[in-house]
Amino acid sequence: MTASTTQETVRRPTGTPLTRALGIATLIGLAWFVAFGLFLSPDDVVQKKGVRILYLHVPSAWLAYLAFIVTAISSAAYLSKRTRSLTWDRLAGASAEVGVLFMGITLLTGSLWGRISWGVYWVWDSRVTTTAFLFVTYLGYLAVRGLGGTHHQRARRSAVVALLSVLEIPLVHFSVEWWRPLHQQESIANGKLSGLMLFSLFVGVIVFTLMYVWLVLHRQRLLAMQDALDDHGLEFAIAERREEAVF
Amino acid sequence: MEIRFVVISYIATFGGIGVLVAVMLRRARALAQRLPPEDRPWT
Numbered sequence: 001m002t003a004s005t006t007q008e009t010v011r012r013p014t015g016t017p018l019t020r021a022l023g024i025a026t027l028i029g030l031a032w033f034v035a036f037g038l039f040l041s042p043d044d045v046v047q048k049k050g051v052r053i054l055y056l057h058v059p060s061a062w063l064a065y066l067a068f069i070v071t072a073i074s075s076a077a078y079l080s081k082r083t084r085s086l087t088w089d090r091l092a093g094a095s096a097e098v099g100v101l102f103m104g105i106t107l108l109t110g111s112l113w114g115r116i117s118w119g120v121y122w123v124w125d126s127r128v129t130t131t132a133f134l135f136v137t138y139l140g141y142l143a144v145r146g147l148g149g150t151h152h153q154r155a156r157r158s159a160v161v162a163l164l165s166v167l168e169i170p171l172v173h174f175s176v177e178w179w180r181p182l183h184q185q186e187s188i189a190n191g192k193l194s195g196l197m198l199f200s201l202f203v204g205v206i207v208f209t210l211m212y213v214w215l216v217l218h219r220q221r222l223l224a225m226q227d228a229l230d231d232h233g234l235e236f237a238i239a240e241r242r243e244e245a246v247f
Numbered sequence: 248m249e250i251r252f253v254v255i256s257y258i259a260t261f262g263g264i265g266v267l268v269a270v271m272l273r274r275a276r277a278l279a280q281r282l283p284p285e286d287r288p289w290t
Contacts, residue, residue, distance in 0.1 A: 013278065030261070053252065053256045105263070108256070221287070
């Protein structure tokens with residue numbers, strides 16, 4: 001590896017040609033999304049301009065679900081003896097972090113949309129409450145990951161939490177059908193969105209998906225570097241102790 | 248009020264993600280300087 005290549009990999013330590021292509025595609029998609037979401041799609045008859053918030057709210061919620069499902073699948077792969085690898089654990093952790101970010105966006109945008117449509121930022125209805133509960137649960141999952149111990153202890157502990165936490169997703173998703181809250185039911189499945197509005201939402205889903213993949217790839221490489229540094233730190237400490245023992 | 252809330256939601260969403268990305272890449276650069284290249288097999 002030449003000096004310039006080494007310098008380049010330090011400047012972009014988690015980047016590869018794939019992530020660079022993904023990043024460019026995400027930025028192009030983002031420009032499209034803002035153009036359609038803010039300017040080109042029409043106002044809704046009932047919600048007026050407030051509908052534009054839904055182009056953020058719905059994709060971020062869907063991608064947060066996906067992120068938590070990926071966390072659960074990766075955790076199961078780690079727990080399985082045949083596929084046990086810390087790579088699965090780091091993928092689970094990275095996906096959960098991005099999921100928490102997207103769930104936070106869902107709650108924030110939902111709150112702003114609620115102020116326009118319902119007149120209040122927050123209501124304790126079943127959908128909003130279960131979503132907040134899911135958000136707090138995954139904050140707890142990230143806290144569990146931060147507890148002490150070896151990498152494998154962390155992986156085992158957090159995999160169990162992830163497999164239990166993912167059971168909340170059906171509760172959140174079906175809460176609008178089971179308890180009939182203030183939160184509206186499925187708009188897309190019921191055909192309430194069409195034309196440019198549906199297209200704007202579609203662009204939003206694509207952009208958030210690209211963003212999710214890009215963020216998870218970078219984040220899990222960062223976690224790998226953090227783990228490697230922890231290992232080296234331990235090696236350095238042992239070497240120092242050995243030297244102390246010799247003298 | 249509506250347009251103000253719409254703009255706030257877009258700025259908060261993409262601004263928040265942007266800040267997170269900046270922090271993440273900065274942290275990655277700091278770690279990369281302390282690690283040998285073999286600990287970054289994807290590069």
